[in-house]
Amino acid sequence: MDDKFLKPYNSSATESRIYTAWEKSGLFNPDECVKRGFAKTDSPKYSIVLPPPNVTGRLHMGHALMLAVEDIFVRYKRMCGYRTLWTPGTDHAAIATQSVVEKQIKKEENKSRHDLGREELLKRIGVFANESHDTIVSQLKTMGASLDWSREAFTLDETRSRAVRTVFKRMYDAGLIYRGLRIVNWDPKGQTTISDDEIVYEERAAKLYTFRYSKDFPISIATTRPETKVGDVAVAVHPDDARYTAFVGKEYDAVFCDVPIHIKIVADKEVDPTFGTGAVGLTPAHSHVDWEIADRHLLSHEVIIINEYARMTVAGRLLDKKTTEAREVVIEWLKEEGLLEKTEDTVQNIATAERTSGIIEPLPKLQWWIEVNKPIPGRGKTLKELMLEPVRSGAIKIIPEYFEKTYFHWIENLRDWCISRQIWYGHRIPVWYRGEEISVGIEPAEAGWTQDEDTLDTWFSSGLWTFSTLGWPDDTDDFKNYHPTDLLETGYDILFFWVARMILMTEFTIGDIPFKTVYLHGMVRDAQGRKMSKSLGNNLDPLDITAKFGADAARMALVVGNTPGTDMRISEDKVKGYKHFSNKLWNIARFILENTVDTPQNHVGRTTSYMSDSDKKILSELDVLTKEITNDIDEYRIYLAAEKIYHYAWHELADKIIEESKPILAGSDVAAKESRAILLILLLTRVLKLLHPFMPFITEEIWQSMPTKDSEFLMVAPWPVVE
RNA sequence: GGGCGAUUAGCUCAGCUGGUAGAGCAACGAGUUUACACCUCGAAGGUCACAGGUUCGAGUCCUGUAUCGCCCACCA
Numbered sequence: 169m170d171d172k173f174l175k176p177y178n179s180s181a182t183e184s185r186i187y188t189a190w191e192k193s194g195l196f197n198p199d200e201c202v203k204r205g206f207a208k209t210d211s212p213k214y215s216i217v218l219p220p221p222n223v224t225g226r227l228h229m230g231h232a233l234m235l236a237v238e239d240i241f242v243r244y245k246r247m248c249g250y251r252t253l254w255t256p257g258t259d260h261a262a263i264a265t266q267s268v269v270e271k272q273i274k275k276e277e278n279k280s281r282h283d284l285g286r287e288e289l290l291k292r293i294g295v296f297a298n299e300s301h302d303t304i305v306s307q308l309k310t311m312g313a314s315l316d317w318s319r320e321a322f323t324l325d326e327t328r329s330r331a332v333r334t335v336f337k338r339m340y341d342a343g344l345i346y347r348g349l350r351i352v353n354w355d356p357k358g359q360t361t362i363s364d365d366e367i368v369y370e371e372r373a374a375k376l377y378t379f380r381y382s383k384d385f386p387i388s389i390a391t392t393r394p395e396t397k398v399g400d401v402a403v404a405v406h407p408d409d410a411r412y413t414a415f416v417g418k419e420y421d422a423v424f425c426d427v428p429i430h431i432k433i434v435a436d437k438e439v440d441p442t443f444g445t446g447a448v449g450l451t452p453a454h455s456h457v458d459w460e461i462a463d464r465h466l467l468s469h470e471v472i473i474i475n476e477y478a479r480m481t482v483a484g485r486l487l488d489k490k491t492t493e494a495r496e497v498v499i500e501w502l503k504e505e506g507l508l509e510k511t512e513d514t515v516q517n518i519a520t521a522e523r524t525s526g527i528i529e530p531l532p533k534l535q536w537w538i539e540v541n542k543p544i545p546g547r548g549k550t551l552k553e554l555m556l557e558p559v560r561s562g563a564i565k566i567i568p569e570y571f572e573k574t575y576f577h578w579i580e581n582l583r584d585w586c587i588s589r590q591i592w593y594g595h596r597i598p599v600w601y602r603g604e605e606i607s608v609g610i611e612p613a614e615a616g617w618t619q620d621e622d623t624l625d626t627w628f629s630s631g632l633w634t635f636s637t638l639g640w641p642d643d644t645d646d647f648k649n650y651h652p653t654d655l656l657e658t659g660y661d662i663l664f665f666w667v668a669r670m671i672l673m674t675e676f677t678i679g680d681i682p683f684k685t686v687y688l689h690g691m692v693r694d695a696q697g698r699k700m701s702k703s704l705g706n707n708l709d710p711l712d713i714t715a716k717f718g719a720d721a722a723r724m725a726l727v728v729g730n731t732p733g734t735d736m737r738i739s740e741d742k743v744k745g746y747k748h749f750s751n752k753l754w755n756i757a758r759f760i761l762e763n764t765v766d767t768p769q770n771h772v773g774r775t776t777s778y779m780s781d782s783d784k785k786i787l788s789e790l791d792v793l794t795k796e797i798t799n800d801i802d803e804y805r806i807y808l809a810a811e812k813i814y815h816y817a818w819h820e821l822a823d824k825i826i827e828e829s830k831p832i833l834a835g836s837d838v839a840a841k842e843s844r845a846i847l848l849i850l851l852l853t854r855v856l857k858l859l860h861p862f863m864p865f866i867t868e869e870i871w872q873s874m875p876t877k878d879s880e881f882l883m884v885a886p887w888p889v890v891e
Numbered sequence: 892g893g894g895c896g897a898u899u900a901g902c903u904c905a906g907c908u909g910g911u912a913g914a915g916c917a918a919c920g921a922g923u924u925u926a927c928a929c930c931u932c933g934a935a936g937g938u939c940a941c942a943g944g945u946u947c948g949a950g951u952c953c954u955g956u957a958u959c960g961c962c963c964a965c966c967a
Contacts, residue, residue: 176929369965391967404967440966448967457967517965570895574962577894581963640903660962695903729904729914735961737903748929759926805907811914826926844960852940 170786170873173761177754179718179747181216183865185226190868192596195884197316198251207251208886212570213249215244215650217316217637219658219666220323220630222261223300224268227307229700229726230659231312232710235311236723237689237806242314244801254314254648255637257321258301262594262626263366265300267358267523269593270295273584286592293593307711312719312864314883319646321637323629324595331636332629333598333610340599340608344551344676345587348471350461351587353519356478357526360590363625365584366522367667372514378509379446379502382422382433385416388509389810390444392516394502395494397481398427399473400663402450404461407435409446425501432464453532469532478529484857491529499533523564534596536588536622544676554675555579564671567687567804568733571660571742578664587625594623613796627665632681633675642758656683660733663688687804688733692726695739713743720863721746727862728810749814750866751861756822757870760852763833764845764875780840783847786825790854791890797858798887806826806862813858821851849875857888 192199203206216238235275238254246252266281269292273279281289301322308315321328330582339345352361384786387403405412415433422429431449438461439448452462453472462469480486486494486502502508519528540551549557556579558564559572566572588597597620598615599606607613628635634656637648652674656667667686675684693699694706701707713722717740725745730736776784794815799808823847832844853874860867860882871882879885 175924176927389967393967443966450967455967457965511919530963568896573893578963581893642925642932664962697903731905734904736963739903741916744929751929752927755927755930757926762926800907803907808905808907811905815914823931830924830926857903 170761173758173873175647175756176813177751177866178384179720179750179865181870183310183312183714183719186865187312188829190314190881190883191309191317192659193881193883197312197318198253201246201884202251206879207246207249211249211251212246212655215253215255215653217255217634217653217761218257218313218659219656219662220259220321220633221258221304222259222264223297223304223686224261225300226303227710229306229708229710229713232311232722233658233689233726233736234659234690235308235313236726237687238655239311239313239657239780240727240806240810241657241801243297243864243883244887246314246489246883247857247860247885249886251649253316253317253319253456253646254305255321256305256308256315256317256322257314257633258304258639259592259626260297260322260324262362262623263358263362263523263589263591264626265297265590266593267438268292269296271850272296273420274724275573281592289592294418295681299825310711311725314864315489323633323636327639327642328629328632328636329595330610331632331641332624333343334641335610335673336624336628338596338677339538339734342545342676344537344542344544346539346564347534347536349534350584351456351530351584352536353521353528354476354531354533355521356476356528358524358527358591359519361478361533361586361588362521362523362528363586363627366524367519367528368525369517370520371835372516372518373516376444376512376514377499377502378512379418379507380509381424381429381449383505383507385420385422385431387412387433388445389449390510391449392514393491393495393496395480395486395491396451396454396473396478397448397449397498398424398429398486399451400424400431400436400449401452401462401467401470401471402430402432402465403447404434404436404439404450404465404542405447406439407437409439409441412447421429425486425498427482427486430467432467434461434467434756436461436464436570436601454530456530459530461530467499472532474529474531476531478527484723493824495715512557532770534748535586536599536620538585538587538802540582540584551672551676552579552582555672557584558681559669561867563681564684564686567688568731571663571686571688571733575663575668579668585625587628587750588620589621589625590622592623594626595629596620597622597624606773627669628673630666631669633676634674640678651678653683655685655687657687657689659691660688660692687803690733690735693737695737697735697737708738708740713740716740717743717747718750718865720750720865724749724810724814724862727806729813730807731805732807737817741814748872749818750863752822753855753863753866755829756817756826756855757852757873759826760848761873763829772816776846778839779843779846783843785849787850790851794854794858794888798890801861810862811860813855817859819853823853853877854888856882860885 202209221227242252242254268283296342353367355362375391376390376392378388380388386563389403416435419432450458450462452467452469454474456461473480475481478491480489485497489873543550559575570672598619599608600618602617634652634653638645639650721847725738725743797809797812829844832840856867856871867880871877
């Protein structure tokens with residue numbers, strides 16, 4: 169027996185050594201597995217693409233969970249003999265990364281991006297992104313992720329950029345990408361547009377003011393933003409509201425806080441007659457809803473009164489004031505003029521930017537959009553329909569199933585997707601201008617043309633991830649061999665951001681699904697059930713946890729009992745429990761190896777024919793469990809499979825079988841001894857295999873000390889098949 | 892306002908297609924027997940939120956109620 173078993177299991181001394189050995193073997197690469205006979209050329213394939221972590225720093229526990237789950241499926245399938253590919257990569261994460269670096273520069277050098285200029289800022293972000301990348305890669309390895317590093321990708325590298333430009337051009341040519349002046353969510357702090365999904369609503373106390381534009385104006389209106397009223401072009405009332413029908417269609421002029429305004433009274437069923445006065449002042453340029461109502465009544469969109477810095481642009485006393493200051497000025501003016509009728513306290517949901525927490529200012533801007541409701545030429549279906557169909561038909565299965573309802577609900581309410589961003593880090597929009605001419609191309613236009621200044625929403629490139637990582641748009645073997653992928657595993661929080669966009673992009677570009685199954689894990693919370701955050705200081709760092717308890721223990725703690733779609737709580741105590749289990753397993757191996765040394769030379773060769781009926785029965789009980797566990801993994805119940813093998817190893821094998829073996833092994837019945845020794849070796853072998861996907865390091869380490877093994881590495885040893 | 896989920900042992904949670912409740916942790920009692928104190932053995936702990944219904948039988952299916960949580964929309 170190996171002397172290493174004389175000491176308690178030491179994860180930190182073992183795990184990095186084992187990972188290096190795996191990497192050196194080349195067996196994370198399916199081509200190598202085929203070459204060495206661990207998979208056949210005609211074996212079925214199994215492919216997963218790693219959801220690319222943002223290069224914004226380091227990984228958190230949510231990533232650790234993701235890696236554990238994906239690695240379990242990958243290792244299981246690899247052992248089952250599939251040509252198994254798990255592709256690694258990272259995401260440039262556009263706005264997230266740029267804002268991290270911008271904050272850093274602001275703090276250290278008190279400079280803005282405009283002080284540095286585009287080129288210099290991109291250089292700095294590049295350096296930061298590289299450092300983050302290296303940190304992330306080493307963290308991925310620490311968790312034991314069996315990724316094929318020879319195929320690593322980055323959303324902003326050359327191949328992926330070409331994929332982005334190619335898809336952009338195809339969508340443009342199909343008439344699905346257009347440039348249009350629309351109200352956007354403008355983030356004055358980040359100085360960029362953001363999508364609807366990047367908005368976070370915050371409840372804040374606010375005041376609702378009721379007033380008239382002027383003394384002779386016939387209708388009172390209510391608003392929380394009086395400063396925007398200088399941009400009003402109309403008052404809308406409900407068509408059935410008897411109080412106001414006499415005024416509908418009339419027009420009035422007024423001077424509101426030094427600003428001349430022209431107001432038309434319109435009737436629109438959007439208006440809630442029970443709210444406020446039942447009449448709403450319309451500011452088309454600074455409100456989504458008002459813009460739409462204005463559209464229906466052919467009202468002007470052009471009265472812009474707030475700029476990109478959230479300052480007023482109207483002449484008079486409001487000029488250049490911040491919107492919040494302007495509000496006070498307007499209230500004062502209303503009071504002086506005797507126009508203010510009522511002030512009430514109310515609670516308002518304020519739209520803020522997820523990344524910068526700046527308050528969103530809706531502004532009309534010329535932006536690039538993807539149209540989701542327009543039939544695609546030659547296919548007759550809209551992008552929306554392309555997103556719905558594969559999930560409806562079952563071609564894509566979402567786990568847990570109830571998220572399919574959420575998915576449908578979201579798609580049905582989907583509006584056009586704004587894909588341009590006024591930031592510099594990302595894929596520059598592949599559009600060039602020369603005077604009135606526009607050119608959209610995969611390669612840069614010739615001299616004399618100027619490229620669009622904006623970049624693409626980061627989800628545009630991640631939407632292509634399943635096929636761009638396989639070398640598309642080139643006609644590669646990888647693309648032919650491994651697409652569509654089998655499993656997409658990610659947190660339910662990005663079902664809309666990402667999963668939906670991948671389906672959209674892949675269905676449009678390839679005419680196929682990107683993946684067959686979507687496995688959604690829940691959020692990882694602290695022991696009290698709170699979200700982990702920097703400000704709360706309750707972050708568990710995966711690196712600390714693995715250093716303390718081992719990656720195997722961390723993986724088990726994240727997986728056991730953690731059903732898909734449900735949030736989970738994690739604490740150091742929980743991980744500690746599985747560190748104890750690591751040591752238990754270690755001692756099981758020690759006992760078995762120590763006590764079977766003198767018995768049959770070649771246990772595998774002699775096998776069950778030398779075993780007693782009662783020992784055979786013990787083996788067949790494990791066969792039943794093997795079947796169950798295999799079935800659980802196949803059905804995505806890894807939270808159960810992990811618990812079952814844990815329970816068997818500790819409470820059956822250790823507590824019962826080993827205990828009752830002690831007198832047998834110490835006794836004088838040679839046949840019984842031999843039978844028992846073979847049994848124990850076979851049970852241990854089986855347990856190591858069943859446990860390997862969950863706890864890869866310790867099982868591999870023990871495997872290396874087994875007297876007989878059917879494969880050089882447990883990682884590629886055949887999964888036990890029970891008839 | 893619309894949608895989704897949860898409610899099971901002190902705590903965290905399992906319980907797949909209906910067959911008289913399970914795990915881990917905590918707490919309690921005993922123990923140092925040459926695999927392991929990162930251990931062993933033992934005992935304790937639940938009208939499965941509530942009310943109806945379907946069924947020979949319901950934690951599991953149906954209806955309703957209550958409480959909690961999440962997502963979407965965003966009312967000026």
